[in-house]
Amino acid sequence: MTKMTLGKYMPYNSPIHKLDPRVKILTLIFLMVPIFLSFPNPETSFILYGVMAIVIYIIMRMSHVRLSMIFKQLKALWVMMLFVSILNILFIKDTKYGFIAIGNQGFIIAVKALYDTLYIIIRLVLMVSLTTILTATTKPLDLTFALEWYLTPLKVFHFPTSEVAMTMTLALRFIPTSLEDTERIMKAQSSRGVDFEHGKLMEKLRAMVSLIVPLLSSAIHRSDDLADALEARGYNPDHKRTHYRQMKWGFKDTGALLLSLIFFAGFITLAAMKIDVFIWIKGWF
Numbered sequence: 001m002t003k004m005t006l007g008k009y010m011p012y013n014s015p016i017h018k019l020d021p022r023v024k025i026l027t028l029i030f031l032m033v034p035i036f037l038s039f040p041n042p043e044t045s046f047i048l049y050g051v052m053a054i055v056i057y058i059i060m061r062m063s064h065v066r067l068s069m070i071f072k073q074l075k076a077l078w079v080m081m082l083f084v085s086i087l088n089i090l091f092i093k094d095t096k097y098g099f100i101a102i103g104n105q106g107f108i109i110a111v112k113a114l115y116d117t118l119y120i121i122i123r124l125v126l127m128v129s130l131t132t133i134l135t136a137t138t139k140p141l142d143l144t145f146a147l148e149w150y151l152t153p154l155k156v157f158h159f160p161t162s163e164v165a166m167t168m169t170l171a172l173r174f175i176p177t178s179l180e181d182t183e184r185i186m187k188a189q190s191s192r193g194v195d196f197e198h199g200k201l202m203e204k205l206r207a208m209v210s211l212i213v214p215l216l217s218s219a220i221h222r223s224d225d226l227a228d229a230l231e232a233r234g235y236n237p238d239h240k241r242t243h244y245r246q247m248k249w250g251f252k253d254t255g256a257l258l259l260s261l262i263f264f265a266g267f268i269t270l271a272a273m274k275i276d277v278f279i280w281i282k283g284w285f
Helices: 021-036 042-063 067-091 111-137 140-157 161-191 201-232 251-272 277-284
Strands: 099-102 107-110
Touching: 021 042, 021 111, 021 140, 021 251, 042 067, 042 111, 042 251, 042 277, 067 111, 107 111, 140 161, 161 201
Parallel strands: none
Antiparallel strands: 099 107
């Protein structure tokens, strides 16, 4: 299995890989928006988040993206999640859903704070999962074409659609490259005796300087090489672009888009009408 990093394309012949990139971007939006919707109560929220997780897991299985890959992407977010959790516990004192008393000093943890923390963690996991699926199943060049296609109406206002699409794609493409460079430089500096994990604050800062300086130097050299390569190939953003590969919208693309639209409409309806799914399901039993 090829090592997975955020933004890196994974070459497989899955049904998700074969979809038109325009469909995948639109589907990503339709699946991403419900993540941020507000529902009547925590029980309903967790039930619907569970439905979202199941749908995303099915898509992951279809596209050969493993759960271990998602957890690797989340490593960099654990510190932020912990920080947000501590802030919620300390500052959210809304006892709408009750509270938990800690010790005899009057310190309480609002249940709402725990709910809000779980919401943030679940949303982050779902967002990273969807983004990983998109970048793992879509070539950077195909993403450029799709983004440029969506931005085409803005050309009427002289908006630089080609430049924006190219910039976004290059930025996305440089994420895995930068991560690989960071890992390589850290190993090289560690072999020279640099300790990134132990020591006082100033020692850690000096260690980070030994990482950041060569990383920036490497990024600048890569940018220069990329600019030379684009110039050598005659790239000119002011000229009309032609594409070797043509995007073709097929029956499967329409089906995938309709399914994502139904999913989107269902969640929007539940949120807008404040339907309590928990009570609804409870009534069945």
